[in-house]
Amino acid sequence: MLTKPKPEDALTAAGPFSDDECEAVYRAIHSRRDVRDQFLPDPLPDDLVQRLLEAAHAAPSVGFMQPWSFILICDEATRAAAHLAFSRANEEAAELFSGERAQIYRDLKLEGIRKAPLSICITCDPDRAGPVVLGRTHNPRMDVYSTVCAVQNLWLAARAEGVGVGWVSIFHDADIKALLGIPERVEIVAWLCLGYVDQLYSEPELAVKGWRERLPLAELVHEGRWPQDKP
Template identity: 55%
Template sequence: MNITEQERDAVYKTIFSRRDVRGQFLPEPISQQVIMRILKAAHHAPSVGFMQPWDFILVQNAETKQAIKNGFEQAHQASAEMFTQDKSEQYRQLKLEGILEAPLGICITCDRSRNGPVVIGRTIKPEMDLYSAVCAVQNLWLAARAENLGVGWVSIIEDEVLRSALGIPQDIDIIAYLCIGSVSHFKDKPELETAGWLPRRALEEAIHHDAWQPHQVNNSSER
């Protein structure tokens, strides 16, 4: 099945317009049909040995969201103290989650024991199942963007907070907690890029030919 030029362009548009959304969520609910479409896209991610190690916990209960929000606030405070003073001040001013604002949260997990201890493709690199679950996150993110929904990945939270709030067993790995919903607008650039936290790295700096080649670091003020 060939991809048409228009379909190809739509895929690239979705990739380049994807954003980590924090502060633009609208309260309107997401239809069940749309939720199932984006979950189906996530469920069709590539997985090592076709083990499909992911599960999806849908979070809409207000009390559960508040427990997760409280965990974020604690982790956020601890994280702010890890940066230099100037970066810490900038960090505290950033909006880094939309846990309460987004109508839906989805926690994506990884069952590393699924389908037994020996899995094709994981015999040498056992972490491949974790990477597979991350591919499910990316599929979901792009599908949500194609539905004009925003997604925000909340990584500033301890796993134990999510385990407690969502009843996740200790032998199940937590991959991501995502905030999902309609948004007032999508930003033209990633928020951290716009805020001056870091510039976008030039593609040329990430490309090597035939072997690893160290790149010169450009420390000029113009960067």
């Protein structure tokens, strides 16, 4: 019979990374971009995709529930159908803006579904760890928040590998669930487009194209409590 190791035996040394390692981590964070149009057509090798999935699967999750699943989509017909679902929803979204804002919106390219060689639909199964989950007892959305951590892990690993990622969110969930056979109880968290890139914007594309500027960090940091002059 195998003896389960004691918790104290599972501990390992911890400490800061080397300067070069820290620089690489921060470079990935600060140079990560949402890619829509810079994808190259070259397919991603299987071993590279596996590394990205392993990075995603190493994400933290509340109660160690690991609610994520990953649907890999290379088939052109499926991606074409997803693009059609996006296009219908995007037209609806465009109607919500008016004037100059509406024209800027229509000029933006907001997806790379057909251009990127791979899409990954990342889902969240709220039943993965049962009805009562440690840490989710008072916040039922912790499963989704955990899944978003997996998205971020994959994105940063992709940046380190020279792979661009674009997050598509403009679609009706029912359309994508029907397309991919996703059960009703399972939530779609992200449709990601992935492909090699050789160029990235130096700043977020929406800032470069005048949609919205990055907020100053100093305005978002508060000491001790919410500022009373900001209801």
